[in-house]
Amino acid sequence: MNTKRVGNQTVVFQNPPFIISAYSIVGPKEGQGPLAQSFDQILQDTYAGEKSWEKTEQKMIETAIRQTIVKAQFTNQDIHYMLAGDLLNQMISANFTARQLALPFIGVYGACSTMALTTALGGMLIDGGFANKVVCGASSHHDTAERQYRFPTEQGIQRPLWGQWTVTGAGAVLLSDAGNGPKVTSATLGKVVDLGETDSNNMGAAMAPAVADTLISHFNDLNRQPDYYDLILSGDLGSVGFELLLQLLDKSGIKIGNNFGDCGKMIYSLEQDTHAGGSGCGCSAVVLAGDLLKRLNNGSLRKILLVGSGSLHSPVSSFQGESIPGIGHAITIEV
Structure with a gap:
């Protein structure tokens, strides 16, 4: 077994x-x-x-x-x-x-x-x-x-x-396999979810349903509530996608607290005028390797859930009129 x-x-x-x-x-x-x-x-x-x-x-x-x-x-x-x-x-x-x-x-x-x-x-x-x-x-x-x-x-x-x-x-x-520091304790691999978004500028909207699906699966699989974690972060939904994520979770009966956030919203200030926030593979990578691990190591965070958000389109698929599939993969990191 x-x-x-x-x-x-x-x-x-x-x-x-x-x-x-x-x-x-x-x-x-x-x-x-x-x-x-x-x-x-x-x-x-x-x-x-x-x-x-x-x-x-x-x-x-x-x-x-x-x-x-x-x-x-x-x-x-x-x-x-x-x-x-x-x-x-x-x-x-x-x-x-x-x-x-x-x-x-x-x-x-x-x-x-x-x-x-x-x-x-x-x-x-x-x-x-x-x-x-x-x-x-x-x-x-x-x-x-x-x-x-x-x-x-x-x-x-x-x-x-x-x-x-x-x-x-x-x-x-x-x-x-040995040492000191935070541990990666679990992983929830997501499914591709596509609700028909075709605007390659609106990746937050394309990815939010997949992130919601992964979060719901994670909580159901482990029989956990969101308040188990000090911080739950999506990878790079930005302000538009993050608001859609919160709406989707609310409709699914997930309790949304102040421990929800998004790496794309964290990395830039409003004064930098990046519109909806940050995106890209490097977004959650540098937030994890920088801010999150520093806070885990100094004890200000003990349990986090990071859900990487991915927009699985390409220039070829966009030119052919395809919609944008989304994916979300979650990892739990605990001290």
Whole structure:
């Protein structure tokens, strides 16, 4: 009998992995936001000495993963797997980083839910006895995402008020079967939910139903109420998607308290005029590797639920008139 699986979608780790180190690197805009003090490195510009934004993004995730390993006082030879992903075609940022680091590599694509997904899968590898040390990471860059999914930044296209600002940043965590620090205690992997949203600027609306579905499954599987957690965060719904999430949960009878929030709403201030807030793989990655883990380590948080939110569309699907599928993957981190 498999006792690790609880309910329909949740895995509870019998030997929960420790998060023993983390590293976050962000762009200048993110470095001017409310969470600036929580990041390990803030770039002075969006190029960071590289010839293209795409090369900058690859450099960011490589730096985050290298420094996460260094902070834990390990070498690459100590790491059994690297799990990482990004938004660029065929995950080139993660793929090229794996080329540089020569680590056993599992590329993971969950769109903006990638950080939660890599951490969940890394936890499964360690709890299953397949690895002792796993590094997990994700990245995004505002200008690479705009160029791929919307318009070249040089055109200066006016963004709609419900649009979000893709975070320039990369975050990584190192999971270990032994050590000190917060533990990843469970994971609820989500299902694809698509209610027909077609506006690629309105990703919050596309992702909110999937996040709600995962949260409801998580609470049902574990027979928990939201007040079990000090903090419940969606990955990057932004202000529009977050309000839709709260409405969906309320209709489902979920008690909504002050412990609900969203990484995309946290990372920028209103004065920075990012409209609906932050988005991108790097959004929840840098908030987790920065602010959340610092608060878990200093004791101001003890139990958190992070639900990475992903918009699973592509330029090709959008051009063909397809709607935008959403996904939500949840991880529980406890001290």
